[in-house]
Amino acid sequence: MMLNLQKSSLLAATLICWSMFVNASGSNEQAAKPGGDATGRLNYRSFIEPAKNIPRMEQLDFWDGFSFFRDPWVASPSITRDRDGLGPLFNARSCKTCHADGGRGRPSKHGEIAEPALLFRFLQANASKGDSRYGGQLQPLAIRLSHEKLTKPVQGEAQVRVFYEEITGRYDDGETYTLRKPRYEIENLAYGPLDKGTYLSARYAPAVYGMGLLDAIQETDLLNLEDINDANNDGISGKYNQVIDEVSGEKHIGRFGFKGLHSSLEQQVAGAFVNDIGITNPIFKDETCLVHQVACKQAASVDPEHVLDIPKKLHDLTVYMSQLIAPPPARDLQSSKSKQGQTLFYKLQCQQCHTPSFTTDTSYQVKALAGQTIWPYTDLALHDMGEGLADKGIENLALGSEWRTPPLWGIGLQRRVQGFSAFLHDGRARTIEEAVLWHGGEAQPHQRKFKSLTKQQRAALLYFLNQI
Amino acid sequence: MKNFKKFALTLVCTAVLAACNGDDGKDGAAGTAGAAGPQGEQGVAGQNGVANYVTAEDVVKTNAQHAYAVFADSLIAAKTMQKAIDEFVADPTEANFTAAKQAWLFAREPYGQTEVYRFREGPIDALTEVDGQPALVDGEGPEGAINAWPLAEALIDYTIDMDGHQARGTAAVYQAGGNIISDQESFPEITKQLLQDKFELDGEEANVTSGYHAIEFLLWGQDLNQDLTYTSTRDYTAGHRKASDFYTVDNMPTDSNGETCTSGEQGAIDEICTRRGQYLKVAAELLVDDLQAVTEAWTPGTGFHYLEYVKPENAKKNLGAMLESMGRLSFGELAGERMSIAVRTDSQEDEHSCFSDNTHRDIYLNAKGVQNHYLGKYTRINGEELVGASIHDLLVKEGKPELANELRAALEASMASASVIDTNAKLGVSFDVQIQNEDRKKEVYATISALATQTDLIQKAIDELGVSAEDLKQDTEEDI
Known part of the structure; x- marks a missing residue:
């Protein structure tokens, strides 16, 4: 009883702090342009929209970069030098395979082989290493190449079949809901059995818009939010993953990826190029073949040594394009339903992790993204999300149950733009409502409060989330 | 919201006026309400130089009628090409080979002008x-099957690469499994179904097995130099496929x-040439099937779309969709992905x-469509x-x-610029060579810049x- 009282006064204090913060940023409510001047135009067909505040002719770089995002890579050697270098092992031939329309990829269906957008990490239980035969990431596809250097064909590593089990639950008002819990079975292991204790951790490709603005948030602004030991006693212990920057060798906070494993957007893009498509690049210069994957190594050696699959000039263009994919404008923020939802968002304390707003670094290297007041709804920190969502591995500082808070901007457009909706790190949630209901761990109290809302209140909160 | 109201008001005014104006009042939303018509606006319109009184509905209807015309032309030209291809495969003389290639080039003329109908969830992108x-269903349409490029041509037929890995003569780079025409074991029969099944094989868009550019590759072959080498410095010649490949x-x-029968080298087995001819015919x-479906969807009076x-x-x-498509084709697609x-x-x-070095026409015709x-x-x-009723007239009337x-002037400037690229190519400097020559590059950039200006407008x-x-958005928000 005593404890509860303390807690609620703390909540009140947080709310006061919150309102001070938003007043400081010049507005007390969500802005219509979540990316500031770098917001895009509203587009119902695609999330690929350049930031509105770059001049038309500079947008050429954006669209040139986009061609490397869109166009599929082919196996080398080929007749198309600028577009070859795929594999030898890979998950997809192009970025857009998994980030369809700049959003998330096609969701996987019950009983079927996982779609390319669902990628699997191999993790050892309670350890920070992958599988001795398969490495850290399942690459189900391999190039079909015949070459004098190749003694046998390269084989994709394995496939994963996806199953969903339904779980039912009940809101406090008695209404029932159904969630899907995924289960994975690995098939056609091409390089022998997995190590004992190797687990699969699914990662469903995220949307790629607004990432440049997240990259432009100052590290100190994020670290100010860190509270590893919950010193302020609010039940939330945000911590930032620590990773070594591949370029500078310096330690930085990891803000990209579901576990916060990359410190910059450039590195995230480069990592996806080499691991997911097999495209060596200025940051990751070597193919990902493991020692025993002989054919993979032979195939990799078909290319002349020290020649990157994507040279720096074109890699930079791709990164530039990735930085400038704009978050979409907010839609209805003015209706009473939307305002009610916004009030509930803060009442439920969702903003404790889904930090609504930041002002980006005024000295960020891409001027269009510098000094913008943005509304991504994420602190980019790791939080314990509970057993229901946990995997078993350790990735740098991230424990199995810890996931990086995803941004919420634009999530309400997913169904309209992509024709489907799927949320969370593995795409298990079919609606935003289901995603909220999966919140556990530190977010368990928030989930309980959500369950205690009336049907009308729940609808208002979800309506608000669909508008931002 | 303000604009929206204004627009709604304009529509009402328009409808009132339409009945008295002799435009096409029968199409107006409220043409019969026309008694108020003679007042004011007719005269004002005259002073502002409105050539034709139009409404948004008229403009959209003209646009739909022209969609039918341009897709129907594409279909007609594709059928003519199909006939020329069938004749060539049956009797692969030089004359028939040339006729088939000419028919392909001609088929591209209307199709290039259809591309402005993309980017709007219309039949070309969404018909299923x-x-x-x-x-x-957006993204499910036949656009890719019809016009996808670049294509992984090595999936279809023999090619060589730049590193001296000759696919012909010396060790084959692509053996069975990599090339549909040579791989009789995996693909015993070349059928429409096979091309559809292997289209975007493994869910990947490079694996283009059908459409204009697959046919183009089978007619012209890889765009090698005159001496049949493949080097980073190119010459003016297009692909050099020989009729004997069939x-x-x-x-x-x-x-x-x-x-x-040849297959990049002399003395290939007969089946390869048979299969190549079969591939060309089914492609x-x-x-034709795909263009037929799109044309039907746009048929005035009956087409569902x-x-x-x-x-x-x-x-x-x-x-809005018309203008949006014009902007997207002008800039992101044409100026950006197709030129820059x-x-x-x-x-x-x-x-x-x-393969055919016909890119100058693609550029010109895309711009023309806009x-x-x-x-x-x-x-x-x-x-x-x-x-018919034009956006130009609507803007004046508004x-x-x-x-x-x-905007009219900007579009004209782009056409003038694009015609320089077109003319240079017709005088022998194909687009792939223009982009290697400093003076010609300036002309390409001039077109890009003109397209940027038109897009802003x-x-x-x-x-x-x-x-x-x-x-x-107020109209479409319900399910979001």
């Missing part, structure tokens, strides 16, 4: 079947000069019609000139004559007519 009925014992032409057949498109309540949305990236990387692969959209005009392949004039028209997605 749901429960046996035609339906639109010779079999059954169809040996009178001008064979003793040659037999043409599939293209035509009927939906011209509904008065969809006029604003579709006017090719110049920047000096990449033949980023050249639209790289201009057609604006002017409500289209010249059919039989020379018939279609003229009190924006300066913008109308600026198209955007302005979208905003001033109040038909952006943001302006119209």
